[in-house]
Amino acid sequence: MIVKIFEGREDHIRQKGDGGLHLACNTESLAGAVSQRACVYSGARVVLNPITDALHLVHGPIGCASYTWDIRGSTSSGPDLYRSSFSTEMKEMDVVFGGEKKLAACLQELAERYHPPAIFVYSTCIVGIIGDDLQTVCRRASEELKIPVLPVRSEGFRGNKNEGYKAACNALSKLIGSRDYQPRHPSINLLGEYNVADDLQFVKPLFQEMGLEVVATLTGDARVAEIQRAHTAELNLVQCSGSMTYLAKIMQEKYGIPYRKISFFGLQDMSNALREAAKFFASEEMAEKAEEIILRKSREVMPQIEAYRAKVAGKKAAIYMGGAAKAVSLVRAFQELGMEVVIIGTQTGNREDYQNIAYLIKEGTVIIDDANPLELRELLIKQNADLLVAGVKERFLAYKMGIAFCDFNHDRTANFEGFEGMENFAREVSITINSPVWQLALKRAGCAGRGSQLSSMQEVSDDIKEPCHS
């Protein structure tokens, strides 16, 4: 057992090569263990929030709205209503007497003020406890306001983040199919693409160049109207499979739209995504176009990527992601950079995800589900990682340990998708690994003390004693 800090976490951590790779996953987080996961509400919020012209109303006390106000790095090419935070701000009296009336009044007021094409109403923990009937309030509001008012069942305690994804997909499925449209043939939707840091600019034009109409992206830079007609596309390409496979399955069942899992991150994955679309439509012409794009784009970015690769090859990377799809893509991207992955973990991966991951990684690599800072810290030391790829919560842990860091979460500001995105990613990895800050002296010359440089902190830390677990 490579790390053992908390009882009950044993089955969530495996090292490839030390017996079975069956990982426990998709369970509730352990009390007291400082899981990096958020809640059901957060899962629903990350999926729906990028819909730029919708009004997102949080039915609950103020905190849930405060902490999610404009925190997603999803950009918009137009409306920006989604960057405001709306809350019913429930107070003690609402908790005692119920919040339905206040919710109804807020819906009325906000619709009149902002004229949104749709409103999503998120329920928070407390709503689940006091039993406000969101369905009825939203149905009535929808009738009166003549716009879709969609309840999102996202009470924080009703499971983990995956439940939130489902709640969001259920709300989306009610919106989809409510508007007629006749797209050009062939046509696709991009699911699980959130346009973080403007990612779509390097992805969508490639599909368009292949002659495909992109009917809707869910939900990056999306408009309500696009989502309403998403049922008219012929194929769903699903990127963030953790959050959107559920919706893809609903759409397959309801509208007969097949789906393919793809990724837009890394040269190989981006190329495969284009090829997959061409293959689906069985078009020789489209396939040729795809190859032409791949060749042209690769030629554009390869010289720079090669230069970065020379500076980072052989370094060891640790990956800790929210969803598994991104983690898998990252493994391949690091192969493209000549780097070795020594730790890979996710907050919400499922059995199939972890089986895929186990297949991809080398002997000795650690897989971890629903990690916490203490486990990450020990693993980073033991696996001698040079770089951590994760989100803001993990960033400062890495920095404090003298480990380079690359932000690949929803609040990142660098675009990493498509061919140009891979160049950006290679640069990010290189500038953090090769920064001179890691070579600065921790102690002035002549001062006693070990660990003379930041970069040697990990070796020093070897004598961090085993934590006091029983």
Added chain:
Amino acid sequence: MISKSLATVNPCSMCMPMGSVLVFRGIEGCMPLFHGSQGCSTYMRLYLAHHFREPVDIASTALNEKGAVYGGSANLMQGLRNVIKGYNPKVIGIATTCLAETIGDDVPQIVREFQAQEPLAKDVVIVPVSTPSYAASHEVGYRVALKGLVQTMAAKSKPNGRINMLVGSIISPADVRFLRRLFDDWGLGYILMPDISETLDATLSSDLPPIPKGGTPLEDVRDTANSRATLTIGGWVQEPGAGDYLEKEFHIPHVALPLPISLEFSDRLAAALEEQSGMPMPESYERQRGRLLDTMVDAHKVLADVRTAVYGDTEMVLGITRIMMELGMNPQIVATGAANPAFAEKAAEIAPGSKVSMGADFLQIAEEAKSRDIELLVGPFTGRRVAREGNIPLLRVGLPNHDRFGASHQLLLGYEGSMNLVEGMANVLLESRERVPA
């Protein structure tokens, strides 16, 4: 006058557990534990990590559906056990969330049972505080956590001759270091609590303990019952808190002061320290005071009549409003997200004629700013949208500050901090004026 809409649009406050973390993180070896669903701790960790640029560990009892129906006692006990095993804390600060409060868990009782039956609990102090999000803002969460600490821990022994210096509102690590330096320079013995100066602004070193080093030592927290006086700095318009409890319980005279922002409020702190110590203010501070005056004179024309909006935490807003008046500025909007009538009263006294709002949100502030031709915004980064849309320069002060560096190192207290504020306001105005095309 524009009244606040029914729905809150772009909140100007946070929830109670958030405030508790800023207290618990200022106590030596203290680990915060939220009794509620997993999201609360993760969201607030994220929020604070953005601001302080430090790892912020907050444990959660990760309440689930079963816990919500049958009570969260089992989760709380397991959470306590795991926090002790994983983090080896000296203190665990338990803050409740709306979920735990609404399902009606009796947290103090569960804690007593835990302490009675669990050998692991022997050397750990457990401080439960009640902080449901729907009851009040983060400022109240801060106050009840500070009070909860002394209620649980302060113990009468022999007089220590020191002064309790309670930090009554959220200030930066640099501000806390300033207070420490001030008392040191004055030669006063003191207990400073809470002390986030190291725990939320750690140096890089080869040693990375699970709970950051620093914070008010436990012995000091206990010893607050034996001090000769209590000063709550930034406790001017707050409801009774730790200082009042110590006064009532242990007869320690308590004085609640505004945050020393502005000349007047800094003088007020100096006067209180002179009274406590019987010694005049050290010469170096007289010189700082002189430099502040000199800066105020230098900048007075840039700042004259500037129509401002100040928003954020109550005590900080009052101090900033005061210095604006001292400079001949024109505070038009004085707002806080908290519901605090004492704040409204003082704000109206400091800046007569301004629009004072409590329980404000940024929609209201934006509309007021438009109708009152505001030229300068001073407050947390959350006002950036108002600034962008109204093309109004914004000086970022206080928590949260997620989009600029330096939140931990921003000194706003004392003559020196006030000087930073004067220069900061003047500079953002000058920069914005330069940006206007010629």
